[in-house]
Amino acid sequence: MILALGACIAALLAAVGGGFLRGSLQRTALCLLLGVSGLLAIVAGMAGLLENPATLTLPLGLPWLPMHVRIDALASFFLLVIGALLTPVAVYSQGYLRHERRLAAMGVFLPLFVLGMFGVVLADDAFSFMLFWELMSVSSYFLVTFEHEQPENRKAGFIYLLMAHLAGLLILGSFAVLYAAGGSFEFVSMRNAELTPFWASVAFLLAALGFGTKAGVAPMHGWLPDAHPVAPSNVSALMSGIMLKVAIFGFVRLAWDLIGTANFQWWWGVLVLAAGSSSAVFGVLFALQQHDLKRLLAYHSIENVGIILIGLGLSMLLAHFGHPLLAALGLIAGLYHTINHALFKGLLFMGAGAVLHASGTRDMESMGGLIHRMPATSLFFLVASISISALPPFNGFVSEWLTFQTALMAPQLGAALLTAIVPFSAAMLALAGALAAACFVKVFGVVFLGHARSEAVAGAREVDGWMKLGMAIPALCCLLLGLLPVLFVPLMDAIPRALLDVSLAGHVHAHGWLWLSPVDVSRASYSAPVALAGMLAIGGLAFWWLHPKGTTVRRGPIWSCGTPNLNARMQYNATSFSQPLRRIFGGVLQPDEHVHMEYPAHKLLTKKVRHVLHVADPAVRHLHRPIGDFVLNLARIVQQEHQRGIHAYLAWTFATVLLLLAVFA
Amino acid sequence: MNTALIQQIIDGLAALMLLVSFSLLAQHRMLSVLHWFAVQGWLLAITSAFVAYGTGHHELYVSAAMTLLLKGLLLPWLLWRVIKRLHVHREVEPLVNLTLTMLIALGITLFSFHIIQPIEKISQLLTRDSMAIATACVLLGMLMMITRRKAITQVVGFLAVENALFFAAIGSTNGMPLVVEIGIAFDVLIAALIFGLFFFQIRTTFDSLEVDAMHASLVEREEEE
Amino acid sequence: MSSLPLQIAQALLLVLLAPVAAGFVASVKARLQNRHGPGLLQPWRNLAKLFAKQVVLAENASWIFRFAPYVVFTATVMAASCVPALLVDTPLSLTADVIALVSLLALARFFLALAGMDIGTAFGGMGASREMTFSALAEPALLMSVFVLSLGAHSTNLTTMIQHTLNTPIMLQPSLAFALAAMLMIALAENGRIPVDNPTTHLELTMVHEAMILEYSGRHLALMEWASMIKLTLFATLIIDLFMPWGMVAGPDAAGLLLALVAWVLKIFGLLLALSLAETYLAKLRLFEVPEFLSMAFVIAFLGLLSHYMLEVNA
Known part of the structure; x- marks a missing residue:
């Protein structure tokens, strides 16, 4: 508890430091304090997951309504998520902000934005929840319009502010319903309130729409691809990596915790599932058509929020039909993807920032060949690309695998219609995952491989040590979370224990710490360490066998079936790579395409x-x-x-x- | 053969019936539509023969033979002749994109499964499981009529609906009385003949077998008048 | 734990047999076209030749290009060693269930496509783009048929699924037939066979897999080629495991193992014979008809799911 408050205070101090100091001291103070804040949040989150919930009433706020703070399993987990990305982003910012002259606005609003997110996670009454929620929204508005000279940034900022407030209004409505039932703004009384099915549904719908808008769920996502790319890259990383997760947090808090699993109706789960599947496919399809690197990443956030929602929707369905253990599996799958997405999307935005920093452009059509110029950045970007494409042995695969396993439990739902709908949405998840892999082959291939498509990119320089370190940390975390889910899932177990009264910890490593198994090992199992060790062994053997002494490699000109006079413009670029998909999914994308x-x-x-x-x-x-x-x-x-x-x-x-x-x- | 095996075979045939209905929907070319339509007729005949064997209703053998002759051979041959004479081999772009049609068809199948389920629970018949499939096939035939442009494909859709209804009849009541069945069979035959005549007539009047073209031509003519 | 060496031996067998299997397909196709054919061992001879050759790299090739063959090869071999071929219960089969197995192959494909993009030629990019597009469309169908298969066994672990099939009496299950049909279609697409891609083509604008490995030479090319052969045998083994595992043994006794080996080899060659027949009689699809082909596979798999609920649950 003290630690969590410490994290908040550090963020507040960072705001003061960022606002009043000048010069390089300002940047160092800002980054240092944010980093400390992140570290404290990680420690607080870890401690909170292992200990019992603690509450505290702060003598702040309105006279008759002091601020209630509570750190329970759910809050701890999201503190951990925030901290896990905030720390590397702070390190990264130390390098990234070096050439930024006007730090004052960023110095104030970035810490306030972080403070807002901490506050939302820790709040234990509707009033402070909304207060911090608005703090988060408004300060991120100023960060989005950081480069406000360009009119499109102002426009993106306006739509963002508008949608954020619409979302706030809807959430407020949901709280109003719960307030009417519980008689108090405190979450304790809302939790214990008796809700009629009708009012429960109203509260749920309002919350789902509100948090869905803020999380960028299709079709309420329109603001997101405009707003996220125009912010500075370190802020984009935080917005895509964490702020969307705070909306997920709000949704879980309201639905699972305040409305309660006992009030779930079957169609809520179907709604969430449908929203999740459509966001996943829609997001990735549009991502594939982008050639602005950061905009593409923003669309992938929509996709990944969709994947998280598929896990949560499955959990809602299973909880409604009386399978708390399986519901816990879905919840864990969704939340696991939450932290995974925070890590790899943060990393991707940081990588995009590094590329932008080095080449001065976000347009993929003028990039290429950066792997030769920026070896470290390209390696970290590759790690994130593999993770987001849900490929073993990295972390994205683990959470998608868990989601698939939850979906495979669909026959236990009993209702005929649902047993066919759930597999369909699992198929959509498979489609989205595979399309994401296609998309990141495109991104990595066009940005880092091949020849440089412009002068600026050909002369790009690798970024400095701080930025590299900032990207190395999440890359390492991606690998660790992918290799050792068996150690991490039991840590998250406090959440289903609190929300669903059921423990999953004993089931996931029933067959020993090497094997991850959902519910039962005879159902399915996966072992990343064994797979990786096996691959290393086979690869090492093959390498050793193929490289006897004296093996040489000769470099020669490109063959390309004998085509002479190749130049950089003859390469496949981002637009041509996605042409087949543009044609196949023309009905969804409605591209406006002309050839003159x-x-x-x-x-x-x-x-x-x-x-x-x-x-x-x-x-x-x-x-x-x-x-x-x-x-x-x-x-x-x-x-x-x-x-x-x-x-x-x-x-x-x-x-x-x-x-x-x-x-x- | 024991009942369980017969049951399994009938279920398998029902599944094939569903697959054929989907295949009918998925074809680009007129000739392959006809092939699949013929296959559907054969499947129907085989199914009714098996039901006849399993239930001991011997008059079903007669209707099986009739189905085979009429729907498996005669009607496809008639339509094939029409196609050859009129030179309409390719179905131009269907009204709705093929993949989308397939997805709609899946939705329809799911829907019919959902609505038939309560009925299946009370039925004791050997063929009760195939009811949902029969319903789905009826709806899929209608979908075919909706999504295609050519008049011939629409007629095939109509005949597929009729096939599915026959299948439902076998499934739900072990077949209709023989007299009714013979009556229906002749109706269908006559209908097909009339359709055939119509095709020629339409072709000479409008120069096309596309329904939209007929409409456009009619509108044009009205304006002229 | 005598099964671990057995498992390694089994994986080794699969890896070594894969080129022979590829040679078998080529020979059968040649015979069907009234040619003599190069013989079963030709792929092995090709590989041996390539391994002995010096590697010529394009001047701008990055480490991805040199790293990719090893990833592709090891991921494929790793997947191959998780699949039970002779023994039902092998310790490594717990490492990856069907979904994880498919993802290992997807990892291989990811690097294959990256390698295609690395040199910066139009061919490489084209191959990568098409490969990723088609595999993305195949994925839902694959998942759906795995879903149908898992309905009976309540599992996606291969061992459990095989045991379930071995222990239930043989009966006609339309859903399995649908799943098999879908799986075969996907196997054709995943392995780049006709009607989706032509493995023997070069210098054509329709090539997919070959376009990505155009710039490879020497041992790198050998690894890539070998991996695709292993993948073919792996898919055949997977189909055998899922649909016709009869003949596999539960415990490691010599006679049973020998029998299982014979059964496995016969089944593999049976499937490959069917593949060569199909490749001879089918024409390659136009590029933009492939999505329709794959969506048909999805529809068939989904029909399998529906027919399971419609026909098999109440019965």
Whole structure:
């Protein structure tokens, strides 16, 4: 508890330091304090997972409503997630911010943003939850518009702020329902409140929509691909890596903890499952069509939130049908993917930041061959790419495997329709995972392999030690979490014990610490250490056998079936790589694609070919723009009223008084 | 042969029936549509023969033989002749993209399974399991009529619906009375003949067998008048 | 723990037999086309030749390019050693269930595609793009058929699944037939066989797998080729394990093992014979008909799932 508060205080101090100091001292203080804050959060999270929940009432806030703080298993786990990414990002920022002159805004808002996330996780009453939630949203708005000279950044920031507040409003509505049932803003009374199925559903729907908007679940995701890329890369890492997770936290807190598993209805699970599967596939399909590196990563966040939701949705279904043990498996799968995604997505954004730093561009079409210029960065990026593609022996695979195993339990649901829907969403998960692998072959291949496609990229330099260290830590964590899930899952076991009254720890390593098995070893098992050891042995043997003394390698020109005069523009680029998928999924993507040919003399003598491609996100067009327009129109009406002069003001005041009298009299 | 084996064979045939319905939906070319339609007829005949054997309803053998002759041979041959005479070998782009059609079809199958389930629980028949499949096949035939442009494919869709209904009849009540069945069989035959005549007529009037083209041509003509 | 050496021997057998199996397919196809064919051992001779040759690397090849053949080879061999071929219960089969096994192969594919992108030629990128696209579309179908198979055994562990099949009386199960059909279609796609990809093609704009390994030479090329042969045999063994494991032995006794070996080899060659027949009689699909082929595989697997619930649960 003390540690967790220590983390908060460190973040607060960082805000002060970042705001008032100047020069390199400012950067060092900011990064150091954030790093300390992250480390404290990790320790607090570990301790919280192992110990009993602790509560504390702080004499802050409103006079009749002091701030309640509680650190339980769920909060501890998310503290751990925040800390696990915050620490490396702080190290990374020490190098990344070196060339950033205007640190003042970042220095204040970055720590406040972190503080907001800590606060949300620790809050034990609706009031402080919402307070910190808004702190998180508003300070991240300032971070998104950090480079506010460009108009598109301001526009992205506006839509982001709008959607964040819409989400806040919906969450507030959900709390209002729970408040009405429980009679108090404190979570304790909400937990014990008796809810009718109708009001439980209302609270759930509001919470799902609110947190879903904030987490970027399709189709409420439109703000995300605009907002995340324009922030500085260290902030993007935090936003994609952790802030979306805080929304997941809010959802789990409200649904599992406050509304309670006893109130679950079967269609809630189906809804979450459907939202999860569609986000997963939709996110990755659109990610494949991007050629802006950071925008592509932002779309992958949508995909991964979808994967997390598939795990959570399965858990809801299984909990409703009376299989708490299997529900615990789904919950663990979802949460495991939460920490995995925080790590590898943070790492990917840091890698993208390094590339941006070195080459000055986010456009993949002008990159290439960076593996020769930036060997360390490319290695870390490769680790993250393998992890996010859900390939063994890294961590992404473990959580997706656990999700698949949960889905395989579907026959136990008993309801005929569901036993077919669940496999379908598992198939969607498989599709999303495999498409993610395709997407990261594209990213790594186009950015790091091949030839440089522009001068700036050809002259890129490797980043400094701080940034390398910042990327090395999560890369290592990705490997460890992939190799030793058997040690980590029992640590998370406190969460299902608290929320579902069931322990999974004994089941996952029933066959010994090497083998991970969901529920029972005869169902399925997976052992990353054995697989890795086996591969190392086979690979070593093959290498030793194939490299007798005196083996030499000759370098020669590229063959390419004898094609002469190759140049860098003849390579497959990001757009051409995704062409087959663009064609196959044309119905979903609705690409706007034209080819203009110029042949002045004859059709066979082409002089110039111009290819124009635009893939627009339908969510922006159909959901976010209308909402934005609506708000702007409303503002315009209010503005007109303002211009009408004193009489109009008085009339409005008078009308309000009359209305109030009518309501309260 | 014991009942359990017969049951398994009938179930297997039902599964094949479902597969054939999907295959009908998935074809690009007219000739392969016809092939699969013929296969469906054969499957029906074999199924009713097995049901006849399993239940001891001997008149079902007659209807099996009739199905074989009519739906497995005569109708496909008639349609094949039409296709040859009219030179319509390729179905142009179906109205709805093929993969999407398949997904819709899966949804329909799931739906029919969902609604039939309560009925299956009370039924004691040998063939009760195939009810859901029969329903699904009826709906899939209708889907075929909706998603295709060519009049001939629509007729095949119609005939597939009829096949599925026959299959449902075998499944739910061990077949209809023989008289009714013979009546229906002749109706179908006559219908197919009339359709055949229509095709020629339509072709000479509109120069196309596409339903949209007919509509467009009619609209044009009205405007001229 | 006498089964561990046995398991290693079994994996070794699979790895060594794989080129012969590939040679068998080539020979049968040659015979069907009225040619003599190079004989069963030709792939082995090719590999031996390549291993002896010097490696010529493109001037801009990075470490990924040199590293990839080893990853591809080791991941495939690792997957091969987790699959039970003779013994039902092998200690290593716990390392990876079917899903993890497929993911090991996906790891190999990931590096294969990266290697294709490394040199920066249009061919390599094209192959990588198509390979990843098709494998992504095959994945849902594969998962769905694994799902159907796991319904009976309540497991995705190969050992448990084999035991379940061996212990239940043989009966007609439409769902398994559907799953088998889907699995065969996916196996064709995953191994780059006709009608999805032509393994014997070179210098064609439709090639997929060959396009990615164009720049390889010497031992690197040998490892890549060998890995794809092992993958073919591995898929055949997987299909045997899942659908027709009869003949496999539970305990390591000599007579049973010999019988199991004979049964396994016969089944493998039976499947490969079917493959050569299919490759001879089928034409390669147009590139953009492959997605339709794979979505049909998915539909068939899903029908398997539905027919399991419709026909087999209540019965």
